[in-house]
Amino acid sequence: MKASSYYMPTLRQAPAEADLPSHRLLLRGGFIRQVSAGVFAFLPLGLRVLRKVEKIIREEMNRAGAIEVHMPVLSPSEIWEKTGRWFDYGPLMLRVEDRSGRWFALGPTHEEVITSLLARDVGSYKQLPVNLYQIQVKFRDELRPRAGLIRGREFFMKDAYSFDVDRDGLDRAYDMMYEAYRRIFARLSLPTVIVEAEGGVIGGSDTREFMLPSESGEDTILICDNCDYRTNAECAYSRKPEPVKERNALTNRELVETPGMTTIEQVSEFLGCSADQLVKTLLYYADGRFVAALVRGDRELNELKLQVALGAGELRMATPEEILELTGAPVGFSGPVGLRDEIYIIADHEIAAMTEFAVGANRADAHLVGVDWGKDFRVDEWADLRQVVHGDPCPRCEEGYLSMHRAIELGHLFKLGTKYSEPLGAVVDTPGGEQVPVVMGCYGIGVSRCVAAIVENGHDEDGIIWPLAVAPFQVVVLSLERDEEVARRAEELAVALEEAGWEVLLDDREERPGVKFKDADLVGFPFQVVVGKRLKSEGVVEVRCRKDRQERVVAPHGVATALAEMAKGT
RNA sequence: CGGGGCGUAGCUCAGCUUGGUCAGAGCGCAUGGUUUGGGACCAUGAGGCCGGCGGUUCGAAUCCGCCCGCCCCGACCA
Numbered sequence: 001m002k003a004s005s006y007y008m009p010t011l012r013q014a015p016a017e018a019d020l021p022s023h024r025l026l027l028r029g030g031f032i033r034q035v036s037a038g039v040f041a042f043l044p045l046g047l048r049v050l051r052k053v054e055k056i057i058r059e060e061m062n063r064a065g066a067i068e069v070h071m072p073v074l075s076p077s078e079i080w081e082k083t084g085r086w087f088d089y090g091p092l093m094l095r096v097e098d099r100s101g102r103w104f105a106l107g108p109t110h111e112e113v114i115t116s117l118l119a120r121d122v123g124s125y126k127q128l129p130v131n132l133y134q135i136q137v138k139f140r141d142e143l144r145p146r147a148g149l150i151r152g153r154e155f156f157m158k159d160a161y162s163f164d165v166d167r168d169g170l171d172r173a174y175d176m177m178y179e180a181y182r183r184i185f186a187r188l189s190l191p192t193v194i195v196e197a198e199g200g201v202i203g204g205s206d207t208r209e210f211m212l213p214s215e216s217g218e219d220t221i222l223i224c225d226n227c228d229y230r231t232n233a234e235c236a237y238s239r240k241p242e243p244v245k246e247r248n249a250l251t252n253r254e255l256v257e258t259p260g261m262t263t264i265e266q267v268s269e270f271l272g273c274s275a276d277q278l279v280k281t282l283l284y285y286a287d288g289r290f291v292a293a294l295v296r297g298d299r300e301l302n303e304l305k306l307q308v309a310l311g312a313g314e315l316r317m318a319t320p321e322e323i324l325e326l327t328g329a330p331v332g333f334s335g336p337v338g339l340r341d342e343i344y345i346i347a348d349h350e351i352a353a354m355t356e357f358a359v360g361a362n363r364a365d366a367h368l369v370g371v372d373w374g375k376d377f378r379v380d381e382w383a384d385l386r387q388v389v390h391g392d393p394c395p396r397c398e399e400g401y402l403s404m405h406r407a408i409e410l411g412h413l414f415k416l417g418t419k420y421s422e423p424l425g426a427v428v429d430t431p432g433g434e435q436v437p438v439v440m441g442c443y444g445i446g447v448s449r450c451v452a453a454i455v456e457n458g459h460d461e462d463g464i465i466w467p468l469a470v471a472p473f474q475v476v477v478l479s480l481e482r483d484e485e486v487a488r489r490a491e492e493l494a495v496a497l498e499e500a501g502w503e504v505l506l507d508d509r510e511e512r513p514g515v516k517f518k519d520a521d522l523v524g525f526p527f528q529v530v531v532g533k534r535l536k537s538e539g540v541v542e543v544r545c546r547k548d549r550q551e552r553v554v555a556p557h558g559v560a561t562a563l564a565e566m567a568k569g570t
Numbered sequence: 571c572g573g574g575g576c577g578u579a580g581c582u583c584a585g586c587u588u589g590g591u592c593a594g595a596g597c598g599c600a601u602g603g604u605u606u607g608g609g610a611c612c613a614u615g616a617g618g619c620c621g622g623c624g625g626u627u628c629g630a631a632u633c634c635g636c637c638c639g640c641c642c643c644g645a646c647c648a
């Protein structure tokens with residue numbers, strides 16, 4: 001391919017909207033262009049990378065026995081209504097109306113569609129197991145699209161769905177996908193960390209996410225420095241502390257005026273104690289009842305863990321009005337002492353180790369000090385509720401401590417069970433003649449997000465450093481001389497390399513050498529073959545590796561060999 | 571959705587406070603010339619309803635209102 005007739009508009013300066021390295025470099029290198037917030041066009045170079053990522057995913061999915069299909073972007077509202085997600089998805093789902101007033105979703109995911117299809121055509125266990133996947137565009141009207149390809153409203157996803165007659169089959173399908181994902185990310189040169197994740201209330205066990213540690217990530221993961229505990233922070237366990245053995249028999253509860261002090265910082269400063277001697281009370285509305293969730297003052301409540309502990313489908317904070325009505329006090333002064341009986345009190349297990357602490361008094365501008373659980377208020381349920389943080393002891397081993405990292409979620413493995421097969425009627429006959437809903441798993445990879453992640457993981461101040469496997473072209477031949485003879489030999493070399501199986505871009509543009517060097521570094525071709533004046537004077541060209549800047553000087557006929565050897569080393 | 575910021579040439583931005591030689595710069599682009607191993611130089615030129623609509627005014631890129639778009643932070647932490 002000749003650069004002179006190709007389309008790779010590079011930019012000297014990144015557009016102002018780009019912040020992260022991947023966003024900036026993909027724009028500058030002429031890989032993508034933004035069309036709207038969270039909506040991107042893939043230019044030729046970007047599409048080549050995307051296709052290569054897809055190809056690797058496709059090969060490994062096929063190898064793992066999954067079979068490719070293609071589902072429509074448009075799916076009718078009726079099938080979403082069967083699972084309740086036409087409502088549950090809320091504004092995240094983009095919807096369109098056709099001319100006759102029927103509503104369609106622009107698919108944010110495809111469980112409903114694939115399960116409906118399967119329900120229609122599969123009726124016997126003999127047709128299972130099957131694992132169907134597609135690589136397709138998805139639409140999600142995100143709260144806030146950001147970071148270029150990392151969180152878009154329209155993006156490419158590989159989504160696979162396994163169907164089995166029983167739980168054992170699901171486990172096998174899941175394991176196959178697990179191994180396939182390991183191979184995929186290895187081939188993409190993405191050093192992912194596999195973490196435990198929370199699948200929500202219905203999710204059940206064995207939800208895993210493939211995370212790329214990166215400052216640009218939106219997720220937080222925790223890694224034990226001693227054992228193999230690796231988890232998404234949203235579902236990290238905390239180690240249960242030893243409860244206090246000796247409890248003061250005396251009640252020394254005391255009301256303290258705390259005018260206008262609604263934050264933990266204000267109260268602890270005023271009382272002259274540290275935040276971990278306070279207990280904060282958070283009021284929630286969960287499936288029709290009000291719940292008071294208690295955590296230590298210096299902790300943050302993990303809402304997902306609360307939801308799981310309560311087994312709640314719906315969970316939201318109580319409004320300021322509700323808090324006033326329930327406690328008689330404005331926001332900032334809620335406490336567990338004297339709460340109405342109908343309010344369920346769930347406390348973080350860390351509080352079991354506390355004694356004589358301070359809480360809100362359920363009265364404006366007042367707190368109670370010297371409070372003890374059990375004595376001053378009841379606890380209906382103990383649970384692990386708090387957010388786990390950097391430096392916490394590992395809940396799984398004795399010696400380890402957890403470190404916290406930002407990460408980009410690239411892949412997700414999920415056991416669905418019969419969540420979709422039941423409402424959509426995907427039922428098969430078992431050998432015994434019994435009818436059972438099929439047991440499903442789903443497995444996603446953010447394909448376009450992977451492209452961004454590869455850049456986040458591989459760049460320097462000069463530009464992108466593509467792994468060989470996904471580079472838009474593996475080799476760029478820089479034809480630097482205006483001399484016709486040299487230019488002709490550069491072209492011959494490019495052709496020869498193509499014939500040797502390399503993907504080559506010949507930079508034959510009418511540009512000065514500096515421009516070509518800068519663009520080659522920016523775009524990030526793994527190898528640069530420099531054909532310049534040394535060809536005429538010494539009969540040699542230079543072969544350079546973008547990643548480690550290694551260079552070999554060889555005769556033109558030796559380039560293919562040099563490339564092959566250097567490629568082995570990368 | 572809340573908070574903040576920003577919309578002026580293809581890109582990066584100045585001008586706005588104090589309305590009137592205010593349609594500007596650099597890069598990019600076109601043409602000519604000189605250059606040619608790490609984003610060259612000179613000359614000439616093209617390119618903008620100053621995001622949109624409305625208002626104030628003799629006069630608006632500039633002041634006011636509404637709308638649209640884009641970016642960042644947050645979106646329960648008492």
